[in-house]
Amino acid sequence: MQDTIFLDRLGAHAVAVETLLAALLSTSKRDGEIARPTRLFAAMRHGALNGGKRLRPALVIESAALFGGSAEAALRVAAALECIHCYSLIHDDLPAMDNDDLRRGQPTVHKAFDEAAAILAGDSLLTYAFEIVASSETPLAAEQKIDLTLALAQAAGPGGMAGGQALDLEAETKVLCEAEIIVMQSMKTGALIRFACEAGAIIGSAGRQERDRMIRFGQIIGLAFQLRDDLLDLVADSATLGKATGKDAARGKGTLPSLKGVAWTENRLAELIAEAQSLLSPYGARAAMLIKLASYVATREK
Amino acid sequence: MQDTIFLDRLGAHAVAVETLLAALLSTSKRDGEIARPTRLFAAMRHGALNGGKRLRPALVIESAALFGGSAEAALRVAAALECIHCYSLIHDDLPAMDNDDLRRGQPTVHKAFDEAAAILAGDSLLTYAFEIVASSETPLAAEQKIDLTLALAQAAGPGGMAGGQALDLEAETKVLCEAEIIVMQSMKTGALIRFACEAGAIIGSAGRQERDRMIRFGQIIGLAFQLRDDLLDLVADSATLGKATGKDAARGKGTLPSLKGVAWTENRLAELIAEAQSLLSPYGARAAMLIKLASYVATREK
Numbered sequence: 001m002q003d004t005i006f007l008d009r010l011g012a013h014a015v016a017v018e019t020l021l022a023a024l025l026s027t028s029k030r031d032g033e034i035a036r037p038t039r040l041f042a043a044m045r046h047g048a049l050n051g052g053k054r055l056r057p058a059l060v061i062e063s064a065a066l067f068g069g070s071a072e073a074a075l076r077v078a079a080a081l082e083c084i085h086c087y088s089l090i091h092d093d094l095p096a097m098d099n100d101d102l103r104r105g106q107p108t109v110h111k112a113f114d115e116a117a118a119i120l121a122g123d124s125l126l127t128y129a130f131e132i133v134a135s136s137e138t139p140l141a142a143e144q145k146i147d148l149t150l151a152l153a154q155a156a157g158p159g160g161m162a163g164g165q166a167l168d169l170e171a172e173t174k175v176l177c178e179a180e181i182i183v184m185q186s187m188k189t190g191a192l193i194r195f196a197c198e199a200g201a202i203i204g205s206a207g208r209q210e211r212d213r214m215i216r217f218g219q220i221i222g223l224a225f226q227l228r229d230d231l232l233d234l235v236a237d238s239a240t241l242g243k244a245t246g247k248d249a250a251r252g253k254g255t256l257p258s259l260k261g262v263a264w265t266e267n268r269l270a271e272l273i274a275e276a277q278s279l280l281s282p283y284g285a286r287a288a289m290l291i292k293l294a295s296y297v298a299t300r301e302k
Numbered sequence: 303m304q305d306t307i308f309l310d311r312l313g314a315h316a317v318a319v320e321t322l323l324a325a326l327l328s329t330s331k332r333d334g335e336i337a338r339p340t341r342l343f344a345a346m347r348h349g350a351l352n353g354g355k356r357l358r359p360a361l362v363i364e365s366a367a368l369f370g371g372s373a374e375a376a377l378r379v380a381a382a383l384e385c386i387h388c389y390s391l392i393h394d395d396l397p398a399m400d401n402d403d404l405r406r407g408q409p410t411v412h413k414a415f416d417e418a419a420a421i422l423a424g425d426s427l428l429t430y431a432f433e434i435v436a437s438s439e440t441p442l443a444a445e446q447k448i449d450l451t452l453a454l455a456q457a458a459g460p461g462g463m464a465g466g467q468a469l470d471l472e473a474e475t476k477v478l479c480e481a482e483i484i485v486m487q488s489m490k491t492g493a494l495i496r497f498a499c500e501a502g503a504i505i506g507s508a509g510r511q512e513r514d515r516m517i518r519f520g521q522i523i524g525l526a527f528q529l530r531d532d533l534l535d536l537v538a539d540s541a542t543l544g545k546a547t548g549k550d551a552a553r554g555k556g557t558l559p560s561l562k563g564v565a566w567t568e569n570r571l572a573e574l575i576a577e578a579q580s581l582l583s584p585y586g587a588r589a590a591m592l593i594k595l596a597s598y599v600a601t602r603e604k
């Protein structure tokens with residue numbers, strides 16, 4: 001698959017997700033709702049419609065396509081997952097957490113609105129994600145929706161992403177060993193990415209073996225994503241990256257690239273790309289987009 | 303039904319919910335979780351195992367019993383709902399929101415731990431609630447679990463409780479009219495109480511008509527709960543209530559009792575009790591506990 005075809009398709013997924021999120025977060029009241037508070041929804045839109053890469057949604061959509069799952073259902077689950085990702089960014093940016101004023105060049109939600117609005121916008125996006133999955137507008141069987149709800153709650157909750165953020169904050173005051181870094185990262189960033197790939201298998205009614213294969217594929221993508229992120233923080237210049245670099249070192253946070261070195265990291269990333277290709281080889285050309293996504297995640301320059 | 307029997311049964315429900323929550327929030331890792339961060343789970347327990355009245359769980363349990371629903375399932379849904387109620391208290395207490403140092407005589411979570419831990423403990427309890435409902439340990443059909451997930455997400459989300467808190471914060475800087483107060487309260491406190499009653503009907507596989515009846519019963523209980531709360535804030539002395547009174551007036555917040563007076567409020571509460579009795583009269587003695595709950599909510603002294 002050529003890079004231009006790949007990038008066009010990635011871009012098209014991002015546009016589709018952005019469009020659906022804009023509709024879901026509009027101010028028009030829906031069934032089952034008492035009212036849609038104007039300022040709260042504005043804060044939710046500020047945090048969710050921010051032109052992100054929409055990597056997780058792309059993984060849901062392409063994984064579902066691999067198993068012939070409903071594209072409409074995949075897009076809705078992708079939007080739900082992105083709501084959770086965006087809530088986590090809003091809360092992570094808060095003064096009591098990472099205290100960031102900017103995200104993608106825009107004021108963070110607590111800067112553009114206020115802290116209370118940012119807390120509530122995050123809470124609301126998190127809760128709304130489960131409504132989107134369970135909604136009658138998501139064309140899936142109840143069993144599939146419950147599988148997705150359970151896997152999403154586990155990926156996002158205290159045994160997954162939220163727990164990973166708690167461990168990451170603790171890491172600012174204590175030095176983590178290699179094993180602790182791996183656990184923390186597999187929770188903080190790995191869990192949602194793994195869910196994205198598993199979700200496609202659920203949407204496509206794949207069997208247990210294929211679902212486990214997609215979980216493993218998601219783990220590989222999650223590892224590669226984090227290694228690449230940490231490597232860029234270590235070696236890229238901030239102009240290329242579009243954000244401050246050296247942040248991890250400045251916060252005293254150990255990462256695998258800082259512990260093991262640049263050469264080890266680049267070698268490990270190449271291994272992960274190869275493992276991803278090998279895992280999906282049974283699907284032949286149908287998995288081309290997912291394999292390209294793995295290599296994109298592991299080699300991106302920002 | 304005698305008061306002692308009623309109070310004993312209410313107490314037994316509270317103990318059952320507290321016991322299940324303690325087990326669900328223990329540090330032992332469960333299937334699908336990568337790890338359970340010790341301090342995060344301690345903060346979650348601090349916020350959830352606080353000896354509350356457990357009114358919402360009692361409504362789930364008694365409503366499910368009315369329709370012959372599984373007591374085990376009802377207890378788990380009750381615990382999930384209480385996780386959501388407790389998350390909302392943790393976040394509402396934060397410095398950026400109501401800035402409360404004490405809850406039920408104990409330090410609030412951000413005081414006992416820190417702000418970041420309180421934000422993450424709230425996020426985690428909210429997410430975990432959906433895991434509890436969807437879990438294979440909850441003995442319900444997938445359709446029932448999806449109905450519960452959808453109704454719970456709508457009740458807790460931006461069109462429900464979280465939206466009501468956003469409107470309540472705005473009310474500190476602008477004066478709400480009667481209609482706006484009613485909308486705000488039906489979202490902030492009404493939505494979860496209404497869900498509690500509807501949940502029992504779902505757990506007991508009740509038909510549409512009975513489910514709508516329980517939604518209406520939940521609305522009545524929610525209205526009575528809030529009117530009584532506001533009345534106590536207006537007229538009770540703080541020694542009886544065990545917390546500061548006159549808080550609403552001090553914050554410049556209008557309530558229905560402050561707008562319409564004590565006599566109007568007492569009359570309205572009596573009407574609501576009568577309406578609750580009349581709604582459940584088709585169920586005869588089987589609804590005695592729920593009717594008693596309505597009158598308890600409307601007449602409690604704290």
